[in-house]
Amino acid sequence: MIPLLSSFPLFPVEASQQARQVDTLYIALVIIATFFTAIIFISLAFFAVRYRKGSKASRVLLHPENLKLEITWTAIPLVISAGIFLWSAKLYFDEHVPPANSIEIYVVAKQWMWKIEHPQGNREINELHIPVGIPVKLIMTSQDVIHSFYVPAFRVKQDVLPDRYTTEWFLPTKIGEYHLFCAEYCGTGHASMRGTVYVMDPSDYQQWLAGKTHEVPMATTGEELFQHFACNTCHQENDMGRGPSLYGIYGSTVHLNDGSTVIADQSYIRNSIDDPGGQVVAGYRPIMPTFKQQVSPDQVDQLIEYIKSLRPPEKVAKGMKQ
């Protein structure tokens, strides 16, 4: 019985915090659905037998329409629905707010593979190694079409779009190996765009990170790129350059030319590299050329990681604007 069950599962493994929460909601829904299906099926069967043609059951009917009944069975589904909505919306919202202490890992999807890079510089393809018990946030983008990063054991899924970042987070709770699927149809090799997520003991994870000795941290690679593309000639440590300083900019609120503000997150940095004229910092002229053709999505990720590592040298310098 047991080997059969393991080769023929009827319920997926729960390997993340979200999995437990989603399953609870799912089981509640199964109960509700079974209950109503049973009501309908049983009454169908009961009426079908009792009121079959020629049966002796009484057909005296007092009211052919029954307003109270109609209102009741309009209201009950409405109330139940409202309850499910609130419950599921809460979970959904939480699924989009990664905890501050999350490990951030970059994912680049392309036809038909997952390229993953850890901040420490470890790269892997179609594999994702993560520690158990620590929230992981994926910062994802695609090089070509829309993909979707789906780990059934974690009950999370998020489409991965070209020229844009989407994020997904989860808190793995169980050591093991789990499927990674591409869930958004992406062309011929869609079904083979699969991988494995390895949830490891934190110490094993550290060992794994260190095990690949030649890895250069993403921020370091990013710094080299920063110099290679001569970004540093304009974006200097202080605000004396032709472009704004990037020290301490990550995560801060930036005031733009048109009076609006924006949070300098990965999307903002990426947009500024691709389309520098789109969101110009207040006080600066739109002189930066686009680097869209020169910089690959992986390199953008490395630049972001570098910019993230730039802490403000002095608090005073930050407020200064031309």
Added chain:
Amino acid sequence: MNTEQTVDYLNAGYGPKSWLLTTDHKRIAILYLISITFFFFVGGFFALIMRLELLTPQADVVSAHTYNELFSMHGITMIFFFLVPSIPAVLGNFLVPLMIGARDLAFPRLNLLSWYLYIFGGIFTLVAMLTGGIDTGWTFYTPFSSAYSTTNVIPVVTGIFILGFSSILTGLNFIVTIHKMRAPGLTWFRLPLFIWAQYATSVIIVLATPVLAITLALLGVERIFRVGIFDPALGGDPLLFQHLFWFYSHPAVYIMVLPSMGVVSELVTCFSRKRIFGYYFMAGAIMAIAALGFLVWGHHMFVSGQSVYAGMVFSALSYFVAVPSAVKVFNWTATLYKGNISFHTPLLYAFGFIGLFTIGGLTGLFLAALAVDVHVTDTYFVVAHFHYIMVGGAVMGYLGGIHYWWPKITGRMYNEGWAKFSALILFVGFNLTFFPQFILGYLGMPRRYHVYPPEFQVLNVLSTAGATILGVGYLIPFTYLIWSLRKGKQAGPNPWNATGLEWKTPSPPPPHNFDKVPIVTEGAYAYPPILTTEGTHGGS
């Protein structure tokens, strides 16, 4: 017997010209019946090969690319060329004028044009699919469809564009006909629910189809000129495509299932010999579904990168659609209460519809529940869910309707024993095919996969076994219905003793439907009261 002498719509003229140039709504319905049956079996054939491939975890029947073409062609054929036109274009075309006591639809020539557009678009698409293939899925998501696919995207999209006009013309025709051509005394709230359903469906068609048309046109422009409308690499936004696409394609689900709901209301009342329970709520629910169905398209996009807040709005609105659907199921069930039920084949299909639609509808709640949807969207759970609605719902209703009105359409009865047997086979085959897919989906098997991890195999084998039964099940009615054309018993004008104007004229009806314009004095389903405790049934 005496039908030999009387002129009916079938013997009013002979030869291909009398059919291909006809403006008689009943003949056009027959043209549609033949063409959609053809497309149904084409689409079913694609499905069978897919199920065959999915027997094993490896690719052994077809290649990845062929499989992708198969599911795309299956979806496109079944949705655009079978389900959307099925009940409206066949039963609706035949019955709307008959049920409201009109001589024809308001615009008979437009009606014929609509069939020509359908058949032209259909053949165009089919040829395009078979010559150059199409591997985008029926959803045509950008930028894959506009910049990456190397298949015949433009011709296929053109075919669907043409088909869109056919739909719009049919919808427009029904709306005008129902508004302007009802028999004297036939007020809105005396209309059979089938007419309400056709009306609501037409409203959806007319309002949603143009958006699909323009979206596909923009996709074509993007693909031909390599410019960015939806392609993010060129500044476009693929989510805009998804919004526009689902603005049509979610309501399209109701285009497919609402007419079936109308059919089921006719069947349940006729065979329990009772007025429908809660007529006003039923009519209201139809219109509510049609209207609310337009507010929920974003629930196809919960993981697409759509704003979290928009997702919540769409989720909340989705639950409002669930309510009128639930009301309808309750009312059908309540109609049976204290009825006088005789189990003819159409009623079996109606039972099948109610049961399967209930399961399909309730699993819709799972998908509207945001966090659960995140897990099951784009998996087999979704596949199972929409097949319960579209095959379990729409096709069951369609077959029920075909059986119910077959004597009216052809003047002949089919073999009841075979019919009941095939209804049972279809019900069993359907559940065996699609129920395992719910489990597969929750386990996490993504859709559109031709190879899969081995632990999913057992459920896939069950599903394929069911699909085989289902395939055979569809061939049985095809056979005995054709047989009945020659050998079936004469039906007479009203074999079911049903109310409704369509039964007050001979079967098959004369070319102009009614010799005298009927005058309506009572509401729909005015079955005589069923007599009391003695149990003597009060059929008229």
Added chain:
Amino acid sequence: MVDHSSAAPHAHQFDDIQQQHEADSLGMWVFLTTEILFFGALFLSYGIYRHAYPEAFAAASHFMDVILGGINTAVLLGSSLTVVLAVHAAQHGERKRLVMFLIFTIILGLAFLSIKGVEYSHKFAEHLVPGVDFQYKGPQPGHAEIYFILYFVMTGIHALHLLIGVGIMTVLAFRASKNRFGPDYFAPIEVSGLYWHFVDIVWIFLYPMLYLIHVYH
């Protein structure tokens, strides 16, 4: 278009000419709602991208010829007026006036299309045709390109509608000259008039959205 005139006073499926007239008119209105949604989806795409790239859109609209566009607006409004007068003439059985106003309408329609053609040829000359020949000197050429695509698609589909309208009007004028219409039977004129007005209304929105963005920048 909806067109059921025949020698018979009313088509067989109707009880009388009144019912037929109402059906024709309702049919056209329903058709126009599909048109609203058809163009509406385009306007939505425009709105989304304009919201996303306001500067690029404003800059790109500098290349529009406000004067020619303005003239075209006047031309179309004028043609709507001649259509109204044609319907009026048909209602009162004034055959000559009917034919005359239909011909005026056709001329104005063709005038609009010619001016549009001139504008298009300018765009070709200025290398502003996305997908064919697009060399844009202003800022954010990629986003400006979206503006030009939408410009061509929206005005192109609009022009196509107008072309169909001109075709219908030509048929009507021809049949009017054969005295097919009269005070009892003018639904085709009225219904085609509705279509014509709708095409006019679309342009009323297209003009400020495509041509007049930059004026306030």
Added chain:
Amino acid sequence: MALLVLTISVAYIDLGPYNVIIALVIAAIKASLVAYFFMHIRTSSRLTWTVAIGGFFWLFILFSLTFSDFLSRPIY
């Protein structure tokens, strides 16, 4: 009626520069006038009103729900 058209077109070009909302409001007014007088909505049945308004209402649905996504998107 010709005068009406003329005034509106002139006023429209003058007011156009202010901003997009005014331009659209004027376009809407102009469109309504065309519909109201030229298309005989003025004298039409309730049904025609319903059909015309229905079309725009559905357009409003399309716009509002789509923009509900695009306008709330940066907040992530």
